[in-house]
Amino acid sequence: MSTDGSWWLMDFAEAAKRSDRFVDREDHALLLATGLMGEAGSVLTELKKENRERNAYPVYRHRMHEEVGDFLWYFVRLCHVVAPGVLPSLPRQGKVSNATGATSLNLFLQFGASVGDVLRALSEGQMSDVPLSSQLLQRVWSLLQCVAVEASVDLCKAAQNNGRKTSSRWPTEKRYVQLFDEKFPEEEQLPRRLEIEFRERERNTQKVLMLRCNGINLGDRLTDNIEDPDGYRYHDIFHFSHVAYLGWSPVIRALLKCKRKSSSKKDEGQDGARAVILEEAVAAIIFSRAKQLSFFDGIDHVDYDLLKTVKEFITGFEVDTVPLWQWEKAILEGYRVFRLLRENAGGHVKLDLTSRSLSYLSPQQEAGV
Numbered sequence: 001m002s003t004d005g006s007w008w009l010m011d012f013a014e015a016a017k018r019s020d021r022f023v024d025r026e027d028h029a030l031l032l033a034t035g036l037m038g039e040a041g042s043v044l045t046e047l048k049k050e051n052r053e054r055n056a057y058p059v060y061r062h063r064m065h066e067e068v069g070d071f072l073w074y075f076v077r078l079c080h081v082v083a084p085g086v087l088p089s090l091p092r093q094g095k096v097s098n099a100t101g102a103t104s105l106n107l108f109l110q111f112g113a114s115v116g117d118v119l120r121a122l123s124e125g126q127m128s129d130v131p132l133s134s135q136l137l138q139r140v141w142s143l144l145q146c147v148a149v150e151a152s153v154d155l156c157k158a159a160q161n162n163g164r165k166t167s168s169r170w171p172t173e174k175r176y177v178q179l180f181d182e183k184f185p186e187e188e189q190l191p192r193r194l195e196i197e198f199r200e201r202e203r204n205t206q207k208v209l210m211l212r213c214n215g216i217n218l219g220d221r222l223t224d225n226i227e228d229p230d231g232y233r234y235h236d237i238f239h240f241s242h243v244a245y246l247g248w249s250p251v252i253r254a255l256l257k258c259k260r261k262s263s264s265k266k267d268e269g270q271d272g273a274r275a276v277i278l279e280e281a282v283a284a285i286i287f288s289r290a291k292q293l294s295f296f297d298g299i300d301h302v303d304y305d306l307l308k309t310v311k312e313f314i315t316g317f318e319v320d321t322v323p324l325w326q327w328e329k330a331i332l333e334g335y336r337v338f339r340l341l342r343e344n345a346g347g348h349v350k351l352d353l354t355s356r357s358l359s360y361l362s363p364q365q366e367a368g369v
Helices: 008-018 028-056 060-082 104-123 130-150 155-169 236-246 250-256 264-269 273-292 304-313 324-344
Strands: 193-203 206-213 216-222 346-352 357-361
Touching: 008 060, 008 155, 028 060, 028 104, 060 130, 060 155, 104 130, 130 155, 155 324, 193 236, 216 250, 236 250, 236 273, 236 324, 236 346, 236 357, 250 273, 273 304, 304 324, 324 346, 324 357
Parallel strands: none
Antiparallel strands: 193 206, 193 346, 206 216, 346 357
16 A cells, blocks of 8 residues: 555555455445444444453454455445546545543544434435435544544555455465465475375264375274264364465474474474464354354355454464465365365365365275276
8 A cells, every 4th residue: 555645544444446346236335324324333242342351352443444444445336336427536644533521432433423314315215316425424433533542543544454364365476375384395395286085984884084195004094073963073174275285284294204403493493292282273263153154065265254363363373364266265175175075975085285185986986987
């Protein structure tokens, strides 16, 4: 985003236009307005949490910056769609004061009410009235500036953070992050190509899974570890998907004994037990959501709330630098192969870290049937 003195809001509006996924919808403006109200509600929610939790809610400032940034995105998009001339005329953020003298809570409520006025006018078909639409949107902007001051939020920085988040999910050009072990000896690198057999057996009326590579068993025999079987015994495919699409998996490093021992910092801080537990926790959290969605069958994207949860979990680890679109790819491809493994009671999986791909052969295909 420009810092050369140009109006940063216009730069942000141009970037937001490129990431608008509603643009081809007939109800485009209504969807944007709905999002605007939703984000205004999130801003109010953060204020409520801060007042309720006080010192027990240390993430308030960070969350408020994020929610204000999300609100800005919907605001500039709605302005562009229903009143294109408004944005350039909005006053820049300077020394803004609470002219009404309202308390912090009342100020935030006035802000929410101003957004409600915009929605009401839009639903009643009044936003085509240029003077009215300009007046309503300018009031939202004015109160947003007051809210930002009250919450110690820099609107320009909030917009910049939103831009980074948006480009992480929907980049104009997709480039994989460089492999974390690229500069390490070959024996400390995740395998660039690997073929794994997922072999299922039935023992004592229970389905048991084992992993095999080059005729050698890997790891422990796995079951679903739940009363109602759900296929979780195949969950190692998610770790292999992490390898293929994230270039990361402490679990697989431990399994294949390719930890980065030449660097004590990496060995302990990135490849150690805590990282292994973290990855297993992330896989379990995603699995819990996936069960509700038929394991992403027929779904071509992962909802942002889930990606956000994953991102919060991995903060402080090297994989935190991986953009959201790579996580989305890893999740969807991992579950594509998971469904095949579950359906066919096993099979062979080929991992290619160079081409960033996972391929699958069923037991029947492997036997030439």
